Amino acid sequence: MAIPKVCGIETEYGILVRGADGNPVTASSLLINAYLAERQRKIGWDFHDEHPGTDARGFSVDDLLAPEVETHLVNAVLTNGARYYVDHAHPEISTPECLTAREALLFDRAAEEIVRASMRAATAMLPDGAEILCHKNNSDGKGNSYGCHENYLVAREVPFGRIVHQITPHFVTRQIAVGAGKVGCELPGVTANDVPFQLSQRADFFEEEVGLETTLKRPIVNTRDEPHCDPNKYRRLHVIVGDANMSETATLLKVGATAIVLAMIEDDAVGDDLALANPVAAIRQVSHDPSLRRTVLLRNGQRATALEIQWQLLERAQKYERTHGLSAVGDEVGHEVLALWHDVLTGLERDPSSVAHQVDWVAKRRVVEGFAARHGAAPDDARLKALDLQYHDLRADRCLALKVGLDTLVDPADVEVATTTPPSTTRAYFRGRCLAKWPDDVVAANWDSMVFDVGRDPLRRVPMMEPLRGTAESVQRLIDESNTPAELLAKLGA
Amino acid sequence: MAERTQKQKPAPSRTEESVEAAPPVTESGDKLKAELDDLLDEIDEVLETNAEDFVKSYVQKGGQ
Numbered sequence: 001m002a003i004p005k006v007c008g009i010e011t012e013y014g015i016l017v018r019g020a021d022g023n024p025v026t027a028s029s030l031l032i033n034a035y036l037a038e039r040q041r042k043i044g045w046d047f048h049d050e051h052p053g054t055d056a057r058g059f060s061v062d063d064l065l066a067p068e069v070e071t072h073l074v075n076a077v078l079t080n081g082a083r084y085y086v087d088h089a090h091p092e093i094s095t096p097e098c099l100t101a102r103e104a105l106l107f108d109r110a111a112e113e114i115v116r117a118s119m120r121a122a123t124a125m126l127p128d129g130a131e132i133l134c135h136k137n138n139s140d141g142k143g144n145s146y147g148c149h150e151n152y153l154v155a156r157e158v159p160f161g162r163i164v165h166q167i168t169p170h171f172v173t174r175q176i177a178v179g180a181g182k183v184g185c186e187l188p189g190v191t192a193n194d195v196p197f198q199l200s201q202r203a204d205f206f207e208e209e210v211g212l213e214t215t216l217k218r219p220i221v222n223t224r225d226e227p228h229c230d231p232n233k234y235r236r237l238h239v240i241v242g243d244a245n246m247s248e249t250a251t252l253l254k255v256g257a258t259a260i261v262l263a264m265i266e267d268d269a270v271g272d273d274l275a276l277a278n279p280v281a282a283i284r285q286v287s288h289d290p291s292l293r294r295t296v297l298l299r300n301g302q303r304a305t306a307l308e309i310q311w312q313l314l315e316r317a318q319k320y321e322r323t324h325g326l327s328a329v330g331d332e333v334g335h336e337v338l339a340l341w342h343d344v345l346t347g348l349e350r351d352p353s354s355v356a357h358q359v360d361w362v363a364k365r366r367v368v369e370g371f372a373a374r375h376g377a378a379p380d381d382a383r384l385k386a387l388d389l390q391y392h393d394l395r396a397d398r399c400l401a402l403k404v405g406l407d408t409l410v411d412p413a414d415v416e417v418a419t420t421t422p423p424s425t426t427r428a429y430f431r432g433r434c435l436a437k438w439p440d441d442v443v444a445a446n447w448d449s450m451v452f453d454v455g456r457d458p459l460r461r462v463p464m465m466e467p468l469r470g471t472a473e474s475v476q477r478l479i480d481e482s483n484t485p486a487e488l489l490a491k492l493g494a
Numbered sequence: 495m496a497e498r499t500q501k502q503k504p505a506p507s508r509t510e511e512s513v514e515a516a517p518p519v520t521e522s523g524d525k526l527k528a529e530l531d532d533l534l535d536e537i538d539e540v541l542e543t544n545a546e547d548f549v550k551s552y553v554q555k556g557g558q
Binding site for chain 2: 024089090139146398404
């Protein structure tokens, strides 16, 4: 039986300083520090490698020397359980571990609002006329890409080869529903006249079917094996192939459908017949074809459109719901995702413009083509590229994604709460609550442990090797009733 | 945020969905065009004034 699809989203944001000097690394540091100075104390990220060690509740307490922080770059943990840091000259937020796609959507939106607040705080610290701009996109249009990665908990016992073979058709074709859209093409020698518009920000940058890289020769399936939890029981599938979405529908569908397909792979309910003959060529071809009509070659010699492959996956997912249930992704959320998936595919098939309120690439293409027609702009006109960038601009008054009529699926008040409050359903609850309650006593934290200073040497490390322990249900009362971390650790069984 | 329309519908069951739920294309065509015109008016106002310079200056370091 498939295990719970604990999930999260890590987004590297584009960053630009206007009206002042500033390289992207210092600008990213300023951005994050300005937010932290305004909102909360800075708690460092702990890079110490963890060893498993748990009691029945999933916690045990070890003695440990102070961790050595291995980077001079900003790296903070937030009270909502997220990590906010500088990575590869970009500000990046990793959401806390979430139990469902709905939670991942909520915390992805919270991350967006955190970056918006950071832009305001950082710009206030710059000279008059200067500002820091952030974009939730994945490409500068000049061949430089940065990621929006998803993570899913997968049972270690599932053969990795099966995951690779069976998830690849989904990764190649899901972009028709969840691609963020891009003006032009970034493949060498391909001009905007050849490809005026494509479905995905990222497809141009994938060169391998499977591999470890994330910054060069990017693979469709990434093999990074860093579970951040008990490695004997779990994998963390690190998905680098997706776009950062502005559409809430797209984020929910991206994470929700992928979680369902992974649960199906665990239960061996997908099959091998959708395997593609050439996934790398196919991912580009699908991205470059907004008509959705071109077919790709399957390994079995047949041909299918991306839409047909998505329909196949959806039909199998619907059958899986009947035969296995969707408890691994949350029954209610899973059912909602299947309905949404069906709606979006139906709209794409009938008339893509009918899903302009749900699908990023459709919404973006509508304004790009409308603008081009109104102003007689050729495919390589810089204004079309500017429109593309501005779709992702996080300044509320400039952001085109906020103007095009996208559906919202989460309440803005819930998003605001989620900027400071962790999900109650995963170990992120323990992390976030402890940070909020004892900011002076948490020395460091990372995904699978926290280090407390309990007022005497040595520091105390709490391993958290089970992503679903440390939830509100199991530790809320203990945290509420403890006045100090020492009391809490005693109650946890130190 | 204000510009987004709040739409929180309960998940329909698979059997409820129906193709005929969509309005005929001809009926909604004029309305859609008017909406797009309004949207393009708004975009003309907020688009970066010097789009070419902005696009040129938008250079990012490659990331993951």
